[in-house]
Amino acid sequence: MKRRSFLKYTAITAAAAASSVGASKGWAVPDPQDIELDSKEAKSDLLAACPYCGVGCGTIIQTKRGKITNVIPDKDHPTNKGLQCIKGLTSAEAIYVNRLTKPLIRKDMSDPLTGHVSATKGSFDPKHFREATWDEAEELIADKVVEIIREDGGNAIGLYGSxxxxxxxxxxxxxxxxxxLGSNTIEANARMCMTSAVTGYFKSLGSDTPPTCYDDIELSDMITFWGHNARGSHPILYWRVADHKASRNIPTLVVDPRRTGTVQGLEEINPENSTHFSTINGDISIQNAIAYAILEKHDDAVAWDFLKKHTTGWETYVEAVKA
Structure with missing residues (x-):
């Protein structure tokens, strides 16, 4: 396959991925004939997972002539059940807003192989750039990537994803x-965002996957949020909790130094059983205090058999809490 053909087909596939495209029957990779951008027969309603946050809401991407025209929630999806927050509904807007119509190449371009550093590096003044064709830009990128790989190997090329x-x-x-490219130099913002959570999961649960599911929300007798403003960060989860609180009148606890939208929303449903612990001492201090109270006054509520059979290090934890 010629490089021109490779770039063409890669662009088509990448465009489909950027739109979170899925087949209209189930959650599968679409057939090539369904994602040809210039096809008048391309499907207009495409199932996808909303790409914005980690909740994983079911989304229907509506397209016309290869362009996204609308994003609406999937009413049959078990996670969001026909709801979608403003972030998901507007997630496609960035694809077409203020996009460059032509590639721009820096006149004095840096060259990592020769060590040349552009004198205009860091400046985005239009005078430092010249317009180029897409063909020229694609060839330039491909040539530079190949030069670097031949000189230093595939791992010399890195990718920071999202x-x-x-x-x-x-x-x-x-x-x-x-x-x-033969490169394993891949990183993403997920490490910066979730490393502390994953580390906590491994140390407390032995796995980086919490042993719960969204359906547990509607089975809960009490729900707590620790340092999490779900109403702003993950609205769909907040709405499900709020609906469950409204229908079952369950108590809720929010541990957060801030008086967040989550706190206010739950109090609006029922202020009598909505508690806001506005701590400044940290989550761990509160958790240890609760554990101390349970161990000292409600020893019968502790699942001792479970601890002995399925956990390690619990003796040290109990001793430290009681000290």
Whole structure:
């Protein structure tokens, strides 16, 4: 396959991934004939997972002639059940707003192989750039990448991805970097965002996956939020909790130094059983205090058999809390 053909088909596939495209029957990779951007027969309603946050809401991407025209919630999806927050509904706007119509190439371009550093590096004044054709820009990028790989190997090329990409986009990233360039130098903002949570999961649960599911929300007798403003960060989860509180009148606890939208929203449903612990001492201090109270006054509520059979280090924890 010629490089021109490769670029053409890669662009088509990447465009589909950027739109979080899924087949209209189930959650599967679409057929090529369904994602040809200039096809008048392309499907207009495409199932996808919303790429914005980690909740994973079902989304229907509506398209016309290869362009996204609207994003609406999937009423049959078990996570969001026909609801979608403003972030998901507007997630496609950035694709077309203020996009460049032509590639721009810096006149005095840096060259990592020769060590030349552009004197205009860091400046985005239009006078430092010249317009180029798409063909020229594609050839330039491909040539420079090949030069670097030949000189220093595939791992000399790095990619910093995003947790906000859809699964399809992340798959293409890995195929391109590992399969085409031979590079394992891949990172994403997910490490900066979630490292502390993953570390906590491993230490407390032995896995980086919490042993719960969204359906547990409607089965709960009490729900707590620790340092999490769900109403702003993950509205769909907040709405499900709020609906459950309204229908079952369950008590809720928010541990957060801020008086967030989550606190206010739950209090609006029922202020009598909505508690806001505005701590400044940290989550761990409160958790240890609760554990101390349970161990000292409600020893019968502790699942001792479970602790002995399925956990390690619990003796040290109990001793430390009681000290």
């Amino acid at each position: 947790g906000q990409l859809p699964v399809e986009g992340q798959y293409l990233e890995n195929i391109f970097m590992k399969g085409v």
